[in-house]
Amino acid sequence: MNTRQLFQTFAAPFLGILLFLAIWQVGAPKIVTSLGAVPGPVQVFEQFEGLLTEHQAARQKEVDFYQRQQERNTETLKEDPNAEVSIRPYTGKATFFDQILTSIVTVMTGFVLAGFIAIPLGIVAGLSQTVYSALNPLIQLFKPVSPLAWLPIVTMIVSAVYVTDNPAFDKSFITSALTVLLCCLWPTIINTTVGVANISKDLQNVSKVLRLSWWTHVRKIVLPSAIPMIFTGLRLSLGIAWMVLIAAEMLAQNPGLGKFVWDEFQNGSSNSLGRIMVAVIVIGLIGFALDRGMLFLQRHFSWDKSLALR
């Protein structure tokens, strides 16, 4: 690597970030809102530290709670071995970091489920003109619909259908995950279909001459050829899903980063703007990490390792 490349790969991005932070730090205090001046990067970092301490405190509280409960129960049992002891779960307020985890779990659940539905459907639609013709109008109709428009319907249906005495998942979790699923479905189906339909004629002929069974044909010829397009669809989906999920959480007050942002906004303390900015940066970083993760998976699964992937 020569100096120029060195500059481009390391120094330039660093300078870009530095410049951004400088403008932010200088510009932010000049804008005064009803919640005080817009925080600069330094204040935002302080808020991040605050959130971290809050989280640690909450964890400590939880540990203490269970310890006390246990002590109380052992004592009761000592006095009367037949006594009914109650084990209650800790119900503290979710911290910022709990919300991050919730959002990540939700988005991955919806995304993975969507993949399990969309990839097989896409493959079948790519292989069979009939299935494609049947599916295409539905895809074209639903693709442009914002998943947020689905949210009320999904919420109502989940409330109506998901009734158990002892729910394994929260309704809010299912609603969010289904919304994510709905928005991941279309890009993945469309890209998979295109990838499968465009398999080279020559390879299809090879398959015919060899009289490969349907399943071998899919495994040996269809999947490897369509992998790049499938991943394009998946990465597109995950990107959209992450954005949609945050919005859905804000809108439906479902646990997650979106709810955190909304709560802080409603809260309106002098810390709120800073905390929201922390959330914004974290949302960005997670979105970036998700995309890199998909890229990593794509590298792992595609046969052509030399392919320049970005």
Next chain:
Amino acid sequence: MTTSNHPDHLLISQVSIDFPTPKGPFRALDKVNLRIEKGEFVSIIGHSGCGKSTVLNIVAGLYQATEGGVILDGREVNEPGPERAVVFQNHSLLPWLTAYENVELAVKQVFKGKKSRAEMKEWIEHNLTLVHMDHAMHKRPDEISGGMKQRVGIARALAMEPQVLLLDEPFGALDALTRAHLQDSMMEIQSTLGNTVIMITHDVDEAVLLSDRIVMMTNGPAATVGEILDVNLPRPRNRVEMAEMPEYIRCRHAVLQFLYERHGRKEASTPKAKVAAASADEESEPAKGNVVTMSKVTAKAA
């Protein structure tokens, strides 16, 4: 040429095909007839676009003839199958599999339940050795040269132990040296295995050197078999010795004469014809077809 008690090993009978086009059906082949004996090596030669690949694809079962049909050992061909292995014009290896795995896919398909795992391995390696690819068995197609890919394609076809081997310009995209090398291996392999081979080629010398018979096709549309030439050269054939034999020169001359004097492309033969071709777009003649074939000819010449 081996004579067998099955005179009609492969019979192409009255085959015509119409391709649907926006302007209505396009008759690419018209009443193609050909009788091929077991173990025979037949070349098909003709100008670009006349329908050679179409004939081969019909024999392979990849295209369905509109009229007529193909009969192999008394049974009509109506779908592709491994007993009619094809070496495609551009090798058509699966890019995500190594040379070995490409052959393995075919071998597993054909010999499932007939060969043990170890036997299959040996058979795959044997076929790759036959085309001198044993040193690069575990390389993927993007890691080997064009000639090597073509050889793997041939090994894959041979490994299927086909009754008929169909070769679509198998050496077309190769340099002269590699091509000569592969032609020699092809002759060697065919003399040991005795397969029936149908090979499409553009190369007159290749056709004469390798074939027992050369099928010359007329120009399309509605192309058909124009003439069939017997090549009475002794085997094994050596390209250097052949070049001076009167029979070789006769055959070569006969093919060239057919291709360029009797069925030469109109636009290339005489200046007068060129004028006719240039004014074609004003007439009913499909001008687009001419342009396409012209560019194909120049591409070949380059």
